[in-house]
Amino acid sequence: MTATQQPNRRWRPSDAPETIALVGAPNVGKSVLFGSIADEYADVSNYPGTTVETTAATVGSARIIDTPGVHGISSFSEAERITRDIVLGADAVVNVVDATQLDRDLFLTLQLLDMGVPTVVALNMMDEAEADGIEVDVDALETALGVPVVPTVAVTDTGVPALRRQLPEATAPATTPIAEHYDALPDDIKASRAEKTLLLEGDDPTVRRVEADELVADGGASPLANAACREQVYRERRTRVRALTETVERVGDTERALTDRVGDTLMRPLTGIPIAAGLLGLIFYVIGVLVAQRLVGFTEGVLFAQYYNPAIEAAVTRLLPGVVWTEPIEFLLINDNLGLLTISVQYVVGVLLPLVVAFYLVIGTLEDAGVLPRLAVLTDRGLSRIGLNGRAIVPLIVGVGCVTMAVITTRMVGSRRERLISTALLGLAIPCSAQIGVIMGLLAGLGLVWWAGYLLVLLAVLGVVGVFLDRTLPGEQDALIEQLPRVRVPRPQNIVRKTYTRTVAFLKEAAPLFAGTALVVSALDYVGVLDVIVRGLRPVTALLGLPAAFGQILVLGLIRRDFAAAGMTDIALSAPQTFVGLVVITLFVPCILTMTMTLNERDARSALLIWVGSWAAAFGVGGLVAALLGVVA
Amino acid sequence: MMSLAEVSPEERIELADVPDDDARTRLLRLGFLDGRVECHQQIHNGPVVLRRRGSEVALGRALAREIRVTRSTDTPK
Incomplete structure (x- = not known):
């Protein structure tokens, strides 16, 4: 095999084995094929300097890398740049082609051959092609391309052994x-x-x-x-x-498949909006109620509060001699607010992990079914008014479940500008499900009018901030160009595999970040800086017409939003005061986990702007509402 | 010449001029500039969905307004 000499082989150290990249359009069954072709999962990681996860494994003596789905080798998006880099660094590629979409997918194939990259073509989805009445002359295709072509059905492992045997035969025509x-x-x-x-x-x-x-x-x-x-x-x-x-x-002639028609009804506003609303309700129920409240309630309230934390606290106290100099260490490790070994572990394993898994299962299902791009089409019209295109619907939906998770999904949203707008909206005006439970409880006590008022204030803030950012941020709104994959019944195997891959990649990244944050906050707490903040907040709480105790709630809110909401239940407030308080804590800074992810996904400047912006929004809008309601004396 | 935003659903058209460079290149790559395509759906004040050989692509309204199209006289491919 003639390996093309590439100067930028950053993916491959010089003594590493041969590298094979798995390349193809989105939704052609690449990841399923990857799973069946690889000997075992080696590692999941984010591609250096980016937030797109890539998976690598071994196959025989070679290393195989899955790449983000693309329609061609170029640099239109982050995913394309990564695939381009991996292909340039690879010794050979397996080009996965959808047999039902030859005319679309062969562009990438011919491009790879023009580039002289040694290639084996996996002609996947042969079963669907047959169902569609499409016949492909595999021998003729192989002769015309001049590289091996192996028909496969990834979901049933059909053709996978043949594909493995053909790997060493990867080649490219001498000239094109x-x-x-x-x-x-x-x-x-x-x-x-x-x-x-x-x-x-x-x-x-x-x-x-x-x-x-x-x-x-x-x-x-x-x-x-x-x-x-x-x-x-x-x-x-x-x-x-x-x-x-x-x-x-x-x-041949075939009827349009039922699933195609389902796809159409999803995009038409008349049918699509009710379906989307139903889906939204279901997602909220699964992530927001079943997982965020019931399951997390159990892991946090029982597993951690009753078993894990007491055991660790006892162990730490026993191991550390009770002398003066160990006291700060003990505080950092097991304090009740954010101890490194207790509450931090509880957040990551007891709270985040169930949410992350549930969330990736839901997103994976919608992705596999081909629903997400159609939701984007449906909502493009409304979102374009606040500087976003339809793709931003995903983070906004997910945000109602968990804002931290939603910040991660902003990577699916086109340009930097749009990612910034959607992250800002998430950080500001989308309450997370953990908080919503408590907020709904408090509002229910006040009555329906207050509930409607609360929604109105949030939507107004969402609209105003969106329009404001759209007008002030440089650059133009990204137009929606969305290739719509087929609607199909989701394949559980595929969803489980993706969920596993993504969860591992997420934990590898979030756990160390969160541990670092916990240490810093605990240190500030130990030296008394947090108390100083509560005292500093007194003029602000006065401005809102709320008692000084509300300052403590805000400090809790700095760490976790639902803590703040829960804290509200403990102080006696009048109806208008409760309303003002709820508006403030909803608009107030995103929780520490969200901020950590924001730092990770965006940059320090954007994160700081969002953080400071939410102080301004919370107290600006809160103050205004307080004045209108006559809360302030 | 009319714009893509004015085409009625089910109509067969050719995309004659796509002024936006990125959009043009991406549509070209997907085969949507190769000739006849079907205007599959016009979502009121929303995106236009084009269809070609079982493959669908949605274009935002603002982009669709810029795209000039001709009614297709081609025989089906």
Whole structure:
């Protein structure tokens, strides 16, 4: 096999085994195929410098890497950049092609071959193709491409042994029609065939890398940028794809599948909105009630409060000699607010873990069924008014379950600008389910009018903040371009595998971050800074017309939102005071877990802005409501 | 020439001009600039869903307004 020499093999140390990348469009069954082709799961990790998880495993003596689904090798999105980097660093690829979507997927195949990447094609979903009345002449396709083509049905393991046997046969034609264009590039350029192809397609990272090597001396327009002719290259490749599809594929007449029609009803507002509302209710019930309240209530209230925490506290007290210098250590390890070995573990294992698993199961199911992109289509109209496109619906839905989780899903939302807007909205105006339970209880005591008022205030804040950010943030709103995968009955095996992968990746990242945060907050608590904050808050609580005790609630709210809500039940307040208090704690800063994830997903500046912004929003809106209600004397 | 936002559902069209560079490249790659496509759904004030060979793509309203289309006279492929 001729391994193309790549300078940026950051994915592979020099003594590592051969690397095979699994590449294909989204929803073509890549991860299922990955699971059945690999010997065992090696490791799950986030791709360096990003938040997209990648999975690697061994197959024979080689290492196989799953990549994010893409329609081509380029740099349009974070997922595409990662796939591009992994492909450039790989020795060979398994290109997974959806047999029902040959005309769409062969573009990527021909691009890989133009790049000279040794390839084996896995022609997947052969069962669905048959059901659709699509016949593919596999031999003709193999001859035309000049690389091995193996028909597979990943979900039943059909064709997987054959695919494994063909791995060493991965190859690429010695030359492809794109070579005609190589003349346009400077003669003395130091670039591989893969890079030359990407240069012609005007791929920015490749252009920059090669230019840095060439040390272009004259300040004029770079010869590389001039040589780029992406559209022509793409058009010519599409022509080859069309010709190829016409010779190898025969499409019979079949009825449109029932699932296709289900997909349509999801996107039409008249039918889609009730269905979406139903789904939302179900998600809220599963994540917000069953898991966040019942299951977490059990893990926190019983497993941790009654068994784990007392046992650890006893052990620590026994192990540490009761002398003066061990006192701070003991405090850091087992204090009641955020002890490293007690409450911190309780949060991560007892609270987050069940939520994370439940959440990934729900999202995985919606993803596998092809529902998410259709929800995005349905809500695009409304969300475009607050600077977002339809894709932002996912974080907002999830946010009602758990804001921390939702911050993670903002990575699905197009551009940086939109991720920032959706994270800000989540941090500000979306109450999490842990809090909603308590808030609903308090509002129920006040009556329906207050409940409606509460919703109204939140929606108003959501709208105003969205419009404000849309107007002030630089850049343009990202248009929705969404390829809609087929609607299908979700495959449990696939969902469980994805949930496992994502949960592991999440814990690996969140646990150390949370431990660090816990130590810092405990230290501040020990030296008395937290008390100083409560005292500092007195003028603010006065402004809201609330008693000084509310300051303590706010401090609790700095750590966890539902603590603040729960604290509200303990102080005697009038109806308007309760209302003001609830508005304030809803808009107040996101919980520590959310902030940690925000720091992780965005950057320190955005996180700080969101944090400070929520102080302003909470007290601004709270003060206004208090004045309107006449709470302030 | 009319815009994609004005096409009625079920109508067969060709996307003649997509001014946005990114959108054009992505549609080209998916095969939606190869000729005839079906306007599958027009969501009122919302996205337009195009269909081609069983593959569907949704385009936001603002983008659809910029896209110029011609009614297709092609024979079906």
